[in-house]
Structures are given as structure tokens and as C-alpha cells.
Amino acid sequence: MGSLPEPGLADLPGDDPAARHRLPLRAVTYWRLRAASVGVVVVGLLTWGAAGLNWPAPAVRWVVVGVAVLWFLVVGVAIRPVVRRRLFWYSLSTTEIDLQHGWLSQIRTVVPMNRVQHLKSEQGVLARRFGLADLHIHTAAGTVLLHGLDEGEAAGVRTRIGLLAHLADDL
């Protein structure tokens, strides 16, 4: 029990801080705008409900609005994008994709290259304005998301993973 890793397998690509790719600064602004657009709608609807409805008690209704403002506008716009970018990095080797993401909880995921089933890149209207794209890495066990990559970088990473993932087929 508790045997050491095999020689040659000890290091993951992301163990070397110099090999970690981080997201561009404009990803923070992009996330802020996205969060704000959702937050304004949700908070607006709740405020309208709190002012117009008779149930539940007024104190409860306005507490709900306050919590929504705190969650969607303060945390979602001011705090989460910054923390998310600070924690996010990814690193590629010929055999693995190593990435860290999350904001409340910091999650490090290792995807063996030969597990990749297919890749999908996505770019919405707002993301296009910022020159950003999302890359979805699909495996049989679920999807890993590289969110807010520079669009050129996303294309490069997609090509590289596509090349590497085709080299082995093993589910």
C-alpha cells in the first residue's frame, strides 16, 4: 500500500510552474459582464416581486433581494472572476492535460490524452468581442472545460490535443 509512483511518471505537466498557461486578463472583464447581465435580470425580477407581492412577509422578501444582490452582483461580478482567473491554469504534455480550476473549491484535474473522445470549441457573441473562446474536452467520463481562452490559443490547443489524442485509442 502507498507505493511510490513509477519512475518517469512522477511529474505532471503542471508541476512545473513555468509550464502553466494562464488566462488573459480580459477574461476577467468578460466574466464580469456575463455575470452582471445575468445578475441584473435576476435581481430586477426579485425586486419587482418583492415590491409587488404580498407573500411572504416583507422582511423575508427584501432579505431574499439582498442575498441575491450579494451573490450575483458582489460575489459574481466583483470577487468570483478575479479568484477564478487567479486559480486557473492548464498545462499540456504529450500524454496528459493537467488543469486547475474552481473558485470556492480549488480542483486539479488530470486527463490522460488517450481518454479524449472529441473536442468542441465555443464562442458566443460577447466572447467574440473579447477574442475569447471556450474549449470543451470530452471524455467517456465527462467533459472538462477550458473557459475563457484566447481564441488563437484555443485553436492551437484544440489542434495539438487533436493530434495527440489520435495517437492512442484506449478506453
Place this chain on the structure above:
Amino acid sequence: MTSEPDAATRELPGGHHTGVDIAERRLHPAYLLISFGRSIRALIPVIAVGIWKAPGWAIGLLAGLVLLRSFAEWWMRKYSVVDGSLRVRSGLFKRTQDTIATRKITALEAERGVVQRLFGVWGLKVQTPGHDHRSAVRLACLSAPALAQLRAALRLPDDVATASMPGADPSGSGEITGPVTLAVLGTRTLLVAAVTGTSIPLIMAGAAATFGRAHDLLPQREFDRLTHEVFVGGPTTLLLLFGAVVLAVLAGIALTSLRLARFTLVRDGDRLRISRGLIAQRLGSIAVERVQAVRIVEGSWRRLLGYCALEVEAAGLSTSSDTDRMLFPLIKTDRVAELVASALPELGWRPALLTPVPAGARRRYFTLPVLFGAALTAGLVLLPGWGAYLALLPLPLALLVGWGQAVDAAWGIDGTTVTLRWRRVLARHTVIARRRRVQLTEVSRTPFQRRAGLSGIRLRLSARRYARLRHLAAPDASMLLHTVGRRRPSTTAASLPAPDPATYRGR
């Protein structure tokens, strides 16, 4: 319909096949009647509403259209095995063709219900990775010889591939061995499975819900009269309740028997074959090479009696149905190692003592149940009258669950397998995974865990199937992250140019 394999099949060096294994053919003509019956069944609500007023010619037209649709479906749906791929063509107006490489097939499951038994035909589900609970392709009506031929054609590349794998053959001779029956579910074990399974509680819950619904639907006076007549009090009421429990137990046994009777596990060369069912028969086949892990599930009652259930984890197997993943429904816990060794020697599992999580991590296992219990307590306190006393229950129960989760949390790793053991609420799960077959490895840390030097780990096996420990020492989690699911870089992969990390940094 062609019944003989096509002679055009050729074997290439390395065991790969090209050419036609099974020429294009239709399903058994019984499909016409079965499909017609299914369509009529789907139309029952429409028929029930319209049959009273519709003229005879309209009913005849409807029946004719349904029959025509069934015929068109049967006529257009053709399958073949060509160049190592199963091809299924279908559709009259919207033509579709499914092509599945045989090497991508993870499981084949043949099944037949009562109607299919009458016609002597089988349905076949072909499962591939990433298809979650839906089978990739379903062929509804195959005669027994056609089924045998199709199964033989679909397993061919796996046989060749597995025969060349070191350790594929338990005897080490490199030959594909014949079918060996490893375990058959006995009557006594079936009864234990029925009594300790979920059927009986579900039936009781259903009865209680029906009673509540009757209370809602019947007029109060009528309901009171009925309850006074049935529950007269004293021994008669007790006898009635006892009778209801006995009925629930008998119904549970009957349901479990229908599902699990004659459960047989067979090792047939590079495949595990599972057959089960009393009236509706099911024959499952899983490529051993595709098995990622074995899961031991010990429910609280079963654990007390020294029993557990065995499941297999393979990409493409149903994630929603325990029965589809079942390796053996109930077995004495002390026989698990023996059965796994004979069914899946390739797993290379050598049972050993697991490493418990450190004391600091054990304490954390109480947090979630206690928080949940506290929230439930707060809700129950608000209940009127004696109901408020129910608030005394959640916290002790939460402490008990937390204690169980803390005691059961453990892990282990050896040369070929990684083992995680954890408890959900009542049932204890132990997953023994092939180290290199784990699809994704995730290590998570909350700020609280970081301060205490702890982490959580999740090994993802297939869609929504995973093994996890919520808290363990951070260095252990890091070691598992660096070890599980990894393999040496291939020479071809290593020869690809690596991008300069600085390439994107300046943007």
C-alpha cells in the same frame, strides 16, 4: 435474408479483419407483429378516447397505417458487419446509418420478453462508451442463429486483441478458454436478496402513498367508515397489518425473482456473460478488456448478514440501472476475492488492508451530516404538537452517519489497482479500479481543507460513475493524482513538437 457468413472476410496481419462478416440483412419478420403491437400500445390513449365514436373504416385505416409503418420500418432496417464495423441502416423518409467500430463496443446485451419468447427471437443492445443509459443501437428481433452469428462477428476483433495481451488468459497459455460457469444465484441467496433489497420498502412506500391518495380522493365520511370497518382495533388490526407486511414481502420476493432468478455468471474467453430472469430473459456480455473497475456494495442489512453485491464499471454500461452493471447480485463478502479472481484475473486485485484516512480527515466527515441534521432539526422543531419531538432524531442519526463515513473512508494502491472505500449514507462502496483505466482524476481543496492539510479525490470511471473520498491527507491525494490513470508516453507522442509555454503568455 442471408444466413451464412460471407466468404469475403479476410484476415490481415495483426489479427484485423476486413471485408464482409455479415452481409446486409433485415430483422426477423416477427418484427412486423411486435412493432405493430408496440405501435398499437402507444396509441392506446387515442384509441380509448376515439374508439366509441369513430366509424369502422377509420379504425381500419388507422390499423392499416400502423401496419404499413411497421412494414416500412422492417423493410428499411438492415444491419451488416463490414470491415470491422456494425452498420445499421434505417428510415423511410429520413435515412440514417449508424456505424459502430466493433473495437468500440463495450457491452452486448441480448434480452427477450414474453412476446419475443413466443416467436423465438431476441433483442440485442449494442453499447459504446459515452452513450450513458441509452444503448447506441438496438436490434429488436433476431433469430437465435442470427444472434449467435452477430455476437460472434462483433466479438472477433476483441478476441484477437485480447489474445495478444499479456495476462489475458487466466491459464497463461495465450488461448481463448471455453465458457466456465463461475457462479449461480441459489434460491436461499435469492430470498436474502429479496428481503434485504429495495423492493419491499418500495412496495410498502407505495401502499402508504395509495392509502394517502385514497384519503384525498374518497369523501371523508366514506373514508372514516372504511377505516373503522377494516381497522377495528386489537388483534384484528395487528393481524391485518401483519398480513399486509407478509404480502409486501411476498410481492418483493416475486419481483426480485422475476429480475434475478437463475442469475448465472460465466467467463467465456475474453468476455463475461451474464444471464438472468424468470420470464423475461436477459443475456449480457461484457468485454473483459473494457472493465475499468469492480464495485463492492454493502448495504447496511446485507453487511450485518455478511453479504454484498458486486458490480462492474465499464464505459457505455448503463449509469442509471444497477442491474445492468451487476456482476453478481448477492454474495458472501468473504467469497468476493475468490469470485473476482476467477471472473476478472486481469484486474490483478490482491486484497490487502486499506489505509484509513488520518484522524484530522475523519473529523471532517461529521461536518456535512451534522449540517444537514441541524437544518432538518430546525424544520422539525416548527412542527405542531408531538411532531416537534421528531426534532430529537436527526442530529443523533447524523452523528451516526458521520461516524460510519469516517470509519469506512480508506484507500489503497498497488502495482495494478487503486482502491477507494467510502460510505454514502448507509451503504458502503469499495471500488477496485485498474490504475490505468481511470478516465479522469480530480483532486479538490476547499480553503478549510487547505488549512488542515487535507484534500478530496474523485476518480471518474465513466459518465456519472466515480469513486471518491471527501477528505484524505493532501500528500496522499497528490500521490494518487500523480499515479492513477497515467501511462508512459508513447514514442510517437513524444516525437511531436511541444509548444512553447510562452507562446500564449504575452496575450
